[in-house]
Amino acid sequence: MKKRDTILTVLFIALLAVFLWQAGNHLDSYKIRILNLCAIYAILALSLNLINGFTGLLSLGHAGFMAVGAYTTALLTMSEATKEQNFFLVPIVEPLASITLPFLSALIIGGLLSAFVAFLIGAPTLRLRGDYLAIATLGFSEIIRIIFTNTQSITNGPLGLKSIPNNTNLWWTFGLALATFILIKALIDSSYGKALKAIREDEVAAESMGISLFKHKMIAFMIAAFFAAVGGGLLGSLIGAINPIMFRFILTFNVLLIVVMGGMGSMTGSVISAFVVTSGLEYLRVLDENINLGFIKLAGIPGLRMVVFAGLLMIVVIFFKNGLMGTREFTWNKLINFFTIKKKFRKKEVGQ
Amino acid sequence: MAILKTDAITMRFGGLVAVNEFSLNIEKGEIVAVIGPNGAGKTTAFNMITGVYCPTQGDIYFDGKKITGLKPHTITKYGMARTFQNIRLFKELSVLDNVVIANHLHLKANLLQSILGNTYPDILDRFWQPKYKKEEKRILEKSHMLLEKVGLINFIDEKADSLPYGLQRKLEVARALATNPKLLLLDEPAAGMNPKETSDLTSFIRQIRDDFDLTIILIEHHMQVVMDISDRIYVLDYGINIAEGNPYDIQNNEKVIQAYLGVADDA
Amino acid sequence: MTFDLFLQYLTNGISLGSLYALIAIGYTMVYGILKLINFAHGEIFMMSVYFAFYGVAVFSMPWYVSAIVAIAITALLGMGMERAAYKPLRESPRITIMVSAIGASFFLQNLAVVLFGGRPKAFPDISLLTDIMHVGAVTFQRLTVIIPVVTTILLFMLLYLVNNTKTGMAMRAVSRDYETARLMGVDVNRTITITFGIGSILAAIGGIMWGAKFPQVAPFMGVMPGLKCFIAAVVGGIGNITGAIIGGLILGIGEIMLIAFIPDLTGYRDAFAFILLIGILLFRPTGIMGEKISEKV
Numbered sequence: 001m002k003k004r005d006t007i008l009t010v011l012f013i014a015l016l017a018v019f020l021w022q023a024g025n026h027l028d029s030y031k032i033r034i035l036n037l038c039a040i041y042a043i044l045a046l047s048l049n050l051i052n053g054f055t056g057l058l059s060l061g062h063a064g065f066m067a068v069g070a071y072t073t074a075l076l077t078m079s080e081a082t083k084e085q086n087f088f089l090v091p092i093v094e095p096l097a098s099i100t101l102p103f104l105s106a107l108i109i110g111g112l113l114s115a116f117v118a119f120l121i122g123a124p125t126l127r128l129r130g131d132y133l134a135i136a137t138l139g140f141s142e143i144i145r146i147i148f149t150n151t152q153s154i155t156n157g158p159l160g161l162k163s164i165p166n167n168t169n170l171w172w173t174f175g176l177a178l179a180t181f182i183l184i185k186a187l188i189d190s191s192y193g194k195a196l197k198a199i200r201e202d203e204v205a206a207e208s209m210g211i212s213l214f215k216h217k218m219i220a221f222m223i224a225a226f227f228a229a230v231g232g233g234l235l236g237s238l239i240g241a242i243n244p245i246m247f248r249f250i251l252t253f254n255v256l257l258i259v260v261m262g263g264m265g266s267m268t269g270s271v272i273s274a275f276v277v278t279s280g281l282e283y284l285r286v287l288d289e290n291i292n293l294g295f296i297k298l299a300g301i302p303g304l305r306m307v308v309f310a311g312l313l314m315i316v317v318i319f320f321k322n323g324l325m326g327t328r329e330f331t332w333n334k335l336i337n338f339f340t341i342k343k344k345f346r347k348k349e350v351g352q
Numbered sequence: 353m354a355i356l357k358t359d360a361i362t363m364r365f366g367g368l369v370a371v372n373e374f375s376l377n378i379e380k381g382e383i384v385a386v387i388g389p390n391g392a393g394k395t396t397a398f399n400m401i402t403g404v405y406c407p408t409q410g411d412i413y414f415d416g417k418k419i420t421g422l423k424p425h426t427i428t429k430y431g432m433a434r435t436f437q438n439i440r441l442f443k444e445l446s447v448l449d450n451v452v453i454a455n456h457l458h459l460k461a462n463l464l465q466s467i468l469g470n471t472y473p474d475i476l477d478r479f480w481q482p483k484y485k486k487e488e489k490r491i492l493e494k495s496h497m498l499l500e501k502v503g504l505i506n507f508i509d510e511k512a513d514s515l516p517y518g519l520q521r522k523l524e525v526a527r528a529l530a531t532n533p534k535l536l537l538l539d540e541p542a543a544g545m546n547p548k549e550t551s552d553l554t555s556f557i558r559q560i561r562d563d564f565d566l567t568i569i570l571i572e573h574h575m576q577v578v579m580d581i582s583d584r585i586y587v588l589d590y591g592i593n594i595a596e597g598n599p600y601d602i603q604n605n606e607k608v609i610q611a612y613l614g615v616a617d618d619a
Numbered sequence: 620m621t622f623d624l625f626l627q628y629l630t631n632g633i634s635l636g637s638l639y640a641l642i643a644i645g646y647t648m649v650y651g652i653l654k655l656i657n658f659a660h661g662e663i664f665m666m667s668v669y670f671a672f673y674g675v676a677v678f679s680m681p682w683y684v685s686a687i688v689a690i691a692i693t694a695l696l697g698m699g700m701e702r703a704a705y706k707p708l709r710e711s712p713r714i715t716i717m718v719s720a721i722g723a724s725f726f727l728q729n730l731a732v733v734l735f736g737g738r739p740k741a742f743p744d745i746s747l748l749t750d751i752m753h754v755g756a757v758t759f760q761r762l763t764v765i766i767p768v769v770t771t772i773l774l775f776m777l778l779y780l781v782n783n784t785k786t787g788m789a790m791r792a793v794s795r796d797y798e799t800a801r802l803m804g805v806d807v808n809r810t811i812t813i814t815f816g817i818g819s820i821l822a823a824i825g826g827i828m829w830g831a832k833f834p835q836v837a838p839f840m841g842v843m844p845g846l847k848c849f850i851a852a853v854v855g856g857i858g859n860i861t862g863a864i865i866g867g868l869i870l871g872i873g874e875i876m877l878i879a880f881i882p883d884l885t886g887y888r889d890a891f892a893f894i895l896l897i898g899i900l901l902f903r904p905t906g907i908m909g910e911k912i913s914e915k916v
Contacts, residue, residue: 006474124897132904136900138846139897143890146889146893147890182471187466190469191484191488197442198442202441205440208402208440209528210456303838304729310725317708317719318704321715
């Protein structure tokens, strides 16, 4: 069984590579941007799902980690000249001014820094119960944002950073998304991952079976923060400009929404949902803008897009409580069964 | 040397004294029962011993080591495992996973080794197996063996909460055994069982005590089980230890009879 | 810092704190009864300000009529939202209902953008409230004193309702033990609806006074106050009405004092609430008036 699965997975990756190559050459930049965004949100969703879906901790602080990643990556990849341009009000602090690093290094450093921040935040908050953890993480995320708004010499404060080198392309986003998926899946399937699920199911029992709650929650939290930062770094590099306003709670909510809709506790669900929701949000943009159908002009109503979206979200949440996949995963087995069962029925009919 | 010793442990919740200066002493290999009317403080005593509560007063020694105030996961690592009065299985996980998880505490591979070990494709196993994969294999074998022992081998892929009540209790025992305990605490293992099941349980407890070289403490209301299986019995009433001794002595103890007056054991 | 200046800041702080308190009560009551953080409460507050604004600006009602109408409509909005977004999810896992609450919050924010336009509007000036008064060397709007007075009156009314009426007893019963209250014949649905109604009414009264004090009306004006007021409720002890008042006052006075004594930290004004939150969660998670609840194992 496993051998077949590995071959199918390798095949899938190969096909994906071909698709990306073709897409890079033939699709217009708008569609490429959407694809990039989808892959980035897949990374973000997978990382949030690790904490919320698999460990059962309600964390609402993802935007904070994304901010750490975005700013770190940006500051480490921007050239000295660009930095000087940006920091016209207050010059940037010295060591940062002259450092320029390659993209991957910057992303990883951002990730490590974010994991460290997660450690600092997690130490006091991870022992809090349910809702309190949610609000505490939300609070910390806001504190991070407010700090970034007020540290002019490091982050350029409310002005934000512009002209961030556009390193992000389909290979980076999809490549890192794939890496994220593989690594987090490896974690989930391992003994540690099972321990996390045990914590989700029943903390008291898990602890009594020898699982250190604090250590394992921290593991999940830090790893999730790492990948959230990578996602943030990619996002910053894609858009080319970041500022603290971008990292308000609504960003965390966006990712949370994707995770809930895909099914908390399903990795494939998170990925599928990321693609569906991100592209859906983009296409809903038409509601905000004027639609010109030739003979009819429908005036766009700004804000309608989010109204529809929030409305749809609530409908999904109320009527499809477990999201798309619940805790199930899409496996090669299921796909093959899907096709072979149909054959089985046909054969039976013929036989009779 | 006593495998478990408590030194006048007391548990106060605000103004309520749930357990009052309870001292017990358990030798290796014994099967000891803690009995008493409902609300006597038995589970609270268990919770103190296993680290879920920190005693307001008093100390607890396990295998000569002072464990007062330590967290449950540390105490379990030292070799103490338990089951719960209101079954606390990992409901949404499979029967097999419930037991496999209880092996995690003794995992030698660290986090990085586990993640990387799992990314390593299975096809290459014939050339070299990562440390983690070897351990995973061993854990699976051990878990299968335990499940077979409790008679759950046919249910390994079922969701834990789909099992009937009696089997859920057995799963809890299998799970506890997976942690490699020296001392096993069973909280009302016979609850809800009919007479045939309770006699099976009695032989089962003796068997695991012998097969796994255990010491066992149980809380139980089923007097038949208690009298059949216990080497010694402690009786709690309103948090106080009112009697201690072998089954015959306890059965004829005035104070014990009084405490239980009107409370029949369940059918 | 002269004493007079200090008094000036203190009065402002108490005033702001009272506004926070009124909104915080809504959070604390809903959490007490449903164990739900009503993320959309800030938007209920925001809507009430818009309703009052439209009453005066579009329908040319005198301000006190507009206020009453706004309060009534806001109460309906709050109760309606409960029926639509929370009731269907009562048996669901906590995160689902939280997602619904957040969804409702964003829905209302953007609905406001769609209906009222994104540009801020000016709340009508109510001279009765905004007239300047002088007491000694301290200068303030009449409103600054009216707010705490109104809040205190409402607090006593609410405490009377909760402690001395049948409805109040039902509310207390449901928040202690939902299932048993239902089994004892308490109309849980009605009780919950009333709770939301009261919370919304208080938020609306707070909203109108807020609009008078800070005359800018915008669709996202409820976000920060919403968050801060929730924090106030947590600080005071979530589920406890008196706690909400105390929390609100601490937050309001603290915020003003921070800016007063350390003007350089004005940019961190909002962070004060979050730092206070982290502090209380670390050292006294059940809040100032809260009781410890231990889980039976």
